[in-house]
Amino acid sequence: MSVARNIYAEVPEQSDATAAAASFVEAVRYEDLPEEAIRIGTRCILDGLGLFVAGSDHEMVQILVEEALEIGGRPDAQLLNLPDQVPAPMAARVLGTSGHAHDWDDSQVSVDPAHIYGLLTHPTIPPLTASLIMAQKLGNVDGKQFMLAFLTGFEVECKISEWMLPQHYMSGMHSSGTVGTFGAYAAAAKLLGLKGDRLRWGFGIAASFAAGIRCNFGTMTKPLHVGRACENGITAALLASRGYTADPNALDGPWGFFAVQGGGVSPEKMNDGFGRTWTILEPGVSIKPYPCGVLTHPTIDLMLRLVTDADISPDAIESVKVHAGTNILKPIRYPIATNHLQAKFSLPAALAMIALARKAGKREFSDEFVQSEAMQAMQRRIRTELDQEIEAQGFDVMRSRIAIQLKDGSEVAGWADERYRGGPENPMSDEELEAKVRSCCEGLIDQSGQDRLIETAWNILKLSDVSDLATLLRNK
Incomplete structure (x- = not known):
């Protein structure tokens, strides 16, 4: 009662x-x-x-x-x-x-x-x-x-x-x-x-x-x-x-x-x-x-920035640790994605895509890509961890940080941008939106059909x- x-x-x-x-x-x-x-x-x-x-x-x-x-x-x-x-x-x-x-x-x-x-x-x-x-x-x-x-x-x-x-x-x-x-x-x-x-x-x-x-x-x-x-x-x-x-x-x-x-x-x-x-x-x-839960997007962008700026090859990665709060870690719940549907709710899967392809689009979110030997192996190098400091800051924005341990003993780390790409404060341009639509139509509608x-x-x-x-x- x-x-x-x-x-x-x-x-x-x-x-x-x-x-x-x-x-x-x-x-x-x-x-x-x-x-x-x-x-x-x-x-x-x-x-x-x-x-x-x-x-x-x-x-x-x-x-x-x-x-x-x-x-x-x-x-x-x-x-x-x-x-x-x-x-x-x-x-x-x-x-x-x-x-x-x-x-x-x-x-x-x-x-x-x-x-x-x-x-x-x-x-x-x-x-x-x-x-x-x-x-x-x-x-x-x-x-x-x-x-x-x-x-x-x-x-x-x-x-x-x-x-x-x-x-x-x-x-x-x-x-x-x-x-x-x-x-x-x-x-x-x-x-x-x-x-x-x-x-x-x-x-x-x-x-x-x-x-x-x-x-x-x-x-x-x-x-x-x-x-x-x-x-x-x-x-x-x-x-x-x-x-x-x-x-x-x-x-x-x-x-x-x-x-x-x-x-x-x-x-x-x-x-x-x-x-x-x-x-x-x-x-x-x-x-x-990205074609996955929006809670992952700032972290995906961060991973892309880190591997691109430091030009990190997949083979150079020893391990990746993702720190976040329960607002991200509870719904994004798959530690290892075995198919593309689970990958949409898996930080290790999304970050593994970035590590391997520096992209996380329709092709990467496919069973063929997710179930590949390289993807399954890379996911196992990536771990998520509840960060009490982040948790204490509240859930008003999607906070996370990443630490990439390289095989040479060095570390590359950073915090996700709270002004996540695609949001009202950092929207996709009209040109980027059109490019997204074309990627949605790839293989399904030809160029002239996309134009129309x-x-x-x-x-x-x-x-x-x-x-x-x-x-x-x-x-x-």
């Missing part, structure tokens, strides 16, 4: 987050979008489109494609990069999983020292998937309507994630699977034009659908969390549009989402509301340079029918 009382105490009895979210979704207009939010949103859309392509040939996605083709049904939307069309929720499951297949999609940012990084969601794929699928189902959705739906879902998803207490993640929930459901729902609801009770019922349906547990990190099911969030968000919107009922206050109260899954909320943050300060602007979003995809994404606001965008995910 004491646990229950503590949870209840964290959710104000009179909180009205559901009503506020519904009011925002219903009322927000394209004219309300800050110009800078549109600019960054366009970058996120371009990034997401590349990631849809990158995941399209992954085994986990092909299994879902086969399942979708066997089920069949109403031809609402294109099945990923195939000409076949399937019902909108099924198309969203496949597309959303593909977007998260490589764990390369962007990350929400927080400046709250108590808000550990793992709690933050991957904000783009759920609302982008829902917007692209619903644009095909509905037809005649132009670029501005599409951008509005995408940024609406992005904002709802990020605010709900930011307001929750860290217990949500620490107890084993995966935010991108849970909170991502609301991002997909809000985007779909915006395009469907849901209003009033039906809009609030949809939030209630989405709240009951929201799921995803961290034990599945390092397996095919981790990306499926995001695919299911996309599927469930669209399903919630379609059911609500038909009048399917749910609690109109499902985010709030002792039995609402925040209390049951979130461990409570921060009342002070809830006072910020939706769309007053757009999360995509403040505190911002991180577009990932990139150019169309940059000019998305000019599109008269965004459903055309789906056809660019495959070679013509």
Whole structure:
């Protein structure tokens, strides 16, 4: 009973987050979008489109494609990069999983020292998937309507994630699977034009659908969390549009989402509301340079700097020790990665890639590379260690340091840059982003197809029918 009382105490009895979210979704207009939010949103859309392509040939996605083709049904939307069309929720499951297949999609940012990084969601794929699928189902959705739906879902998803207490993640929930459901729902609801009770019922349906547990990190099911969030968000919107009922206050109260899954909320943050300060602007979003958990990125960059500046060859390395806090070491949990999925949550694997190839991209995060003799041997030279000094500094940033022992007896060491590459304070340039998209498409879409995809994404606001965008995910 004491646990229950503590949870209840964290959710104000009179909180009205559901009503506020519904009011925002219903009322927000394209004219309300800050110009800078549109600019960054366009970058996120371009990034997401590349990631849809990158995941399209992954085994986990092909299994879902086969399942979708066997089920069949109403031809609402294109099945990923195939000409076949399937019902909108099924198309969203496949597309959303593909977007998260490589764990390369962007990350929400927080400046709250108590808000550990793992709690933050991957904000783009759920609302982008829902917007692209619903644009095909509905037809005649132009670029501005599409951008509005995408940024609406992005904002709802990020605010709900930011307001929750860290217990949500620490107890084993995966935010991108849970909170991502609301991002997909809000985007779909915006395009469907849901209003009033039906809009609030949809939030209630989405709240009951929201799921995803961290034990599945390092397996095919981790990306499926995001695919299911996309599927469930669209399903919630379609059911609500038909009048399917749910609690109109499902985010709030002792039995609402925040209390049951979130461990409570921060009342002070809830006072910020939706769309007053757009999360995509403040505190911002991180577009990932590496296809793995963002918690590893500053350490990967540090390793790259150390081996490059000192020109360290793989054979010269005796051992590597990585010092970090529990905010990094607990979720990044594999001491030796035996496949590419585990490598996404393994510091020894990521740093071994840098030691061997001075790169950690799509090619390196493959079973062929991870399971190679050289990778397996290099991983065994790399150890992680809990650093109490780092732990004591808190979890407001991703702190780590590396010490490389060389076979000649010397040491090369350094601290990770807290202004990690890809984050709002050190963002990838547009040229770097385009290069990432091209690497996502390598071997899947030819040069001219890549050119069309990139150019169309940059000019998305000019599109008269965004459903055309789906056809660019495959070679013509």
